[in-house]
Amino acid sequence: MLRHRCNVKKRGNMQGAVLRRGEMRVEEVPDPVPSEGQVLVRIRACGICGSDLHFADHGADVVAGHRLMEGLPPTETSRVDLNVGVFMGHEFCGEVVDKGPDTKAPPVGTLVTSVPILKATNGYVPIGYSNTVNGGYGEFLVLTSRFVLPVSNGLPASHAAFTEPLAVGLHAVNRAGIAPGTGALVMGAGPIGQAVLAVLAARHIEPIVAVDLSPARRDLALRMGAHGAIDPTCEPSFEAWRRIGGGGPVVAFEAVGRPGVLNEIMRTAPIRTTIIVVGVCSGPDSFVPRFGISKELDIRFAYTYDRSEFAESLGLIVDGKVDVAHLITGESSLEAIGQSFADLKNPEQHCKIMVVP
Amino acid sequence: MLRHRCNVKKRGNMQGAVLRRGEMRVEEVPDPVPSEGQVLVRIRACGICGSDLHFADHGADVVAGHRLMEGLPPTETSRVDLNVGVFMGHEFCGEVVDKGPDTKAPPVGTLVTSVPILKATNGYVPIGYSNTVNGGYGEFLVLTSRFVLPVSNGLPASHAAFTEPLAVGLHAVNRAGIAPGTGALVMGAGPIGQAVLAVLAARHIEPIVAVDLSPARRDLALRMGAHGAIDPTCEPSFEAWRRIGGGGPVVAFEAVGRPGVLNEIMRTAPIRTTIIVVGVCSGPDSFVPRFGISKELDIRFAYTYDRSEFAESLGLIVDGKVDVAHLITGESSLEAIGQSFADLKNPEQHCKIMVVP
Numbered sequence: 001m002l003r004h005r006c007n008v009k010k011r012g013n014m015q016g017a018v019l020r021r022g023e024m025r026v027e028e029v030p031d032p033v034p035s036e037g038q039v040l041v042r043i044r045a046c047g048i049c050g051s052d053l054h055f056a057d058h059g060a061d062v063v064a065g066h067r068l069m070e071g072l073p074p075t076e077t078s079r080v081d082l083n084v085g086v087f088m089g090h091e092f093c094g095e096v097v098d099k100g101p102d103t104k105a106p107p108v109g110t111l112v113t114s115v116p117i118l119k120a121t122n123g124y125v126p127i128g129y130s131n132t133v134n135g136g137y138g139e140f141l142v143l144t145s146r147f148v149l150p151v152s153n154g155l156p157a158s159h160a161a162f163t164e165p166l167a168v169g170l171h172a173v174n175r176a177g178i179a180p181g182t183g184a185l186v187m188g189a190g191p192i193g194q195a196v197l198a199v200l201a202a203r204h205i206e207p208i209v210a211v212d213l214s215p216a217r218r219d220l221a222l223r224m225g226a227h228g229a230i231d232p233t234c235e236p237s238f239e240a241w242r243r244i245g246g247g248g249p250v251v252a253f254e255a256v257g258r259p260g261v262l263n264e265i266m267r268t269a270p271i272r273t274t275i276i277v278v279g280v281c282s283g284p285d286s287f288v289p290r291f292g293i294s295k296e297l298d299i300r301f302a303y304t305y306d307r308s309e310f311a312e313s314l315g316l317i318v319d320g321k322v323d324v325a326h327l328i329t330g331e332s333s334l335e336a337i338g339q340s341f342a343d344l345k346n347p348e349q350h351c352k353i354m355v356v357p
Numbered sequence: 358m359l360r361h362r363c364n365v366k367k368r369g370n371m372q373g374a375v376l377r378r379g380e381m382r383v384e385e386v387p388d389p390v391p392s393e394g395q396v397l398v399r400i401r402a403c404g405i406c407g408s409d410l411h412f413a414d415h416g417a418d419v420v421a422g423h424r425l426m427e428g429l430p431p432t433e434t435s436r437v438d439l440n441v442g443v444f445m446g447h448e449f450c451g452e453v454v455d456k457g458p459d460t461k462a463p464p465v466g467t468l469v470t471s472v473p474i475l476k477a478t479n480g481y482v483p484i485g486y487s488n489t490v491n492g493g494y495g496e497f498l499v500l501t502s503r504f505v506l507p508v509s510n511g512l513p514a515s516h517a518a519f520t521e522p523l524a525v526g527l528h529a530v531n532r533a534g535i536a537p538g539t540g541a542l543v544m545g546a547g548p549i550g551q552a553v554l555a556v557l558a559a560r561h562i563e564p565i566v567a568v569d570l571s572p573a574r575r576d577l578a579l580r581m582g583a584h585g586a587i588d589p590t591c592e593p594s595f596e597a598w599r600r601i602g603g604g605g606p607v608v609a610f611e612a613v614g615r616p617g618v619l620n621e622i623m624r625t626a627p628i629r630t631t632i633i634v635v636g637v638c639s640g641p642d643s644f645v646p647r648f649g650i651s652k653e654l655d656i657r658f659a660y661t662y663d664r665s666e667f668a669e670s671l672g673l674i675v676d677g678k679v680d681v682a683h684l685i686t687g688e689s690s691l692e693a694i695g696q697s698f699a700d701l702k703n704p705e706q707h708c709k710i711m712v713v714p
Contacts, residue, residue: 065647071595071627072652175653238428262646270428281646289619290422292658295429296532299656301649344521 015357016138017337018085022056024137024338027085032134032142034100037119039145041094041112044157045354046136047165048332049256050190052088053341054282055129059086061282077129079240089136089355090116090128093151093160094143103145112143113160115167115310119144137337139357149311153318158331158354160314162324163350167313169195171305172278176251178205183246185237186210186226187265188256188279189217191327191352194224196253196278198322201225207245211237214347223326238268249273257281262299268290274298327351373495374694375442379413381494384442389491389499394476396502398451398469399512402711403493404522405689407547407614409445410698412486412638416443418639424456426449432459434486446493446500446712447473450508450517451500460502460641468508470517472524476501496692506668510675515688515711517674519681522709524670526552528662529635530560533608540595540603540605541565543583544622545613545636546574548684548709551581552609553635555679558582564602568594571704580683582646595625606630614638619656631655644690684708 016029026060034040055062059082066078073316099105106112116127116136127143128135134142150193151160167190178184184205186197189212200208201224209230210221218229228244230237241250251271252265257279265275266287275297292299316322330353332340340353373386391397412419417441423435428507437443450470456462463469473484473493484500491499496515508517526549531627536540541562543554548571557565558581567586568580575586585601587594598607607630609622622632623644632654649656662670673679697710707713 062647065645066651068624068645069648069651070593072632075651115645236427257646267425268427273428277646277649280650283645284643285646286641286643288422288425288640289614289634289642289658290419291426292634292656293637293660294423294426294432295658296660297658299649299658301646301652301654301656303650303653 014139030264035238038100038142039105043094045161046089047091063120077292087135091164092136093157110149114143114147163314166195167305167310170199172302173199175302182249186253189221202321210239216348255279259285263287271295278302371496393457395457395499396462397455400451402518404444404448444492444672448521449493450514469505471500471504520671523552524662524667529659530556532659539606543610546578550612559678566598573705614706616642620644628652635659
């Protein structure tokens with residue numbers, strides 16, 4: 001399918017993956033059509049995020065959690081109806097094929113990525129976890145023209161699609177305010193843990209010690225710049241950090257997102273440690289406040305990034321300061337997305353799978 | 358009893374309160390004798406801290422919690438043997454009566470207070486929660502001479518004894534890094550919550566909204582400088598904060614120390630709120646990490662103060678910037694200390710009782 005740059009186009013159908021009753025199904029879905037201020041891209045790669053796996057399995061809990069929360073404007077996630085198909089996919093890279101009326105956009109054929117936020121008629125809405133707004137698991141996607149970033153340097157689309165998870169890691173590192181002289185302990189070496197330690201390495205933090213139960217993920221951590229990678233069942237994490245050269249202050253990153261991990265960090269961390277929670281533990285968790293109080297710990301939750309962090313993340317990949325090639329362990333057709341969701345549950349086998357429609 | 362300034366003195370006995378099997382008992386205990394670098398004071402007032410009430414009821418849990426914790430040097434608390442008498446009392450003011458050999462000290466008769474840390478032959482040890490080091494619930498106490506601060510301006514001893522809890526509040530406020538332009542919500546208007554809001558008021562923070570179930574404590578909060586004091590069963594706390602004038606950023610202080618309070622703050626706080634946990638919740642607590650993540654909350658635990666904060670706290674009282682008179686709701690003889698521990702459990706009746714031997 002080759003599209004012309006025209007502002008009025010006939011609406012057709014495309015192939016897109018939709019979450020229905022916990023299963024990813026590929027269906028005919030209406031072609032997204034760019035409005036004013038939007039560009040249409042043909043998806044070249046879209047990474048499968050752990051949050052998508054979690055949403056597929058526990059969507060009802062996620063939606064209920066968002067509905068329970070106050071202090072935020074109602075989010076798209078809190079409005080999701082799980083009885084209707086849900087679009088996901090927020091780590092994408094695509095090629096410009098069209099644009100809306102009166103819209104400035106990069107030339108057709110330009111490879112671009114973008115923060116997953118769409119300027120729609122009803123305001124800004126997230127791309128991903130929506131009944132109405134398309135995500136990256138499809139042939140085409142509309143993006144906000146002023147958010148798109150051209151991908152330079154001949155970078156492969158699958159590498160550019162890693163901009164989003166790397167930005168999550170970069171933001172977590174920024175939340176820590178960490179600088180050389182302070183070491184880091186990264187609990188969990190999944191895609192987000194790897195993103196965190198890659199950014200730490202790019203910023204010359206040392207030592208960086210990764211902690212993961214999986215030998216494959218520990219190997220990957222060493223390739224991404226960790227100075228040590230340990231199995232927490234064999235050696236207490238902070239002891240390993242000291243053995244590997246840590247002596248001064250340390251920032252601990254919780255990138256596991258499972259109950260009990262934060263409390264174990266709190267129990268064993270040195271006095272006045274900063275803990276950055278970037279792993280999304282969806283259910284309730286428990287902890288012993290006295291650990292936090294007696295040691296005056298700081299717990300900072302990290303979630304989103306801003307547009308400048310997203311652009312910096314793309315720059316790290318384009319400039320070769322972070323090599324994401326090691327982290328991309330598989331490629332999947334759109335048709336095989338369900339199997340890829342299943343495959344990603346084995347950390348020995350995979351870290352990040354890119355869906356290439 | 359009048360003591361002479363002499364460096365060698367005969368050892369006798371004094372009246373002191375000792376915790377035995379959860380009960381405060383007044384016994385004959387050996388007179389403390391000042392070594393080099395120490396001064397002996399006659400206690401004029403010692404405040405009963407909520408932590409002492411908690412330790413009397415749940416000492417075994419507190420000690421077990423300290424023993425479980427890594428990352429701190431072994432604390433006196435982790436070494437306490439509950440089968441032996443325990444000395445408590447760390448909010449004291451006394452009159453200098455003697456000093457150790459080759460020791461610089463204020464003249465006999467000077468009213469002083471001090472951080473509750475004793476320089477002993479085996480290093481620095483806390484005053485309070487010890488089988489061996491005396492606390493403030495007795496006739497006499499040895500202090501570290503270079504830590505003692507003279508109480509000026511004719512301040513009553515009971516007011517000077519409030520220096521310690523006020524320093525806890527001051528440190529919590531310092532941990533928040535709060536400045537005018539940011540408002541505060543203080544959950545819990547016990548002695549520590551009152552100390553927090555008194556310091557906030559002295560620093561011209563507004564609005565300050567206190568939250569407590571007790572009408573008496575809400576009245577007290579208004580007297581100490583809160584712009585509003587609300588019953589959380591009648592109005593959601595952050596809504597009240599907005600109604601009372603809050604609009605911009607807010608720091609929430611958790612000064613209740615009961616399970617569930619932190620999670621409710623996390624659930625209802627606006628995005629990017631800083632939460633200072635200064636209430637000591639001793640048992641395990643539970644929370645929903647997603648609340649913290651989605652809103653990128655900062656949770657900072659506050660516990661100790663440093664010597665300059667302690668001195669600043671005394672200065673706030675001496676200079677009349679914080680009037681602690683409202684907070685001192687009772688005075689107790691040493692003999693009646695057990696009854697005072699019981700009386701303090703009723704927030705309608707009491708906020709702070711000073712033991713005056």
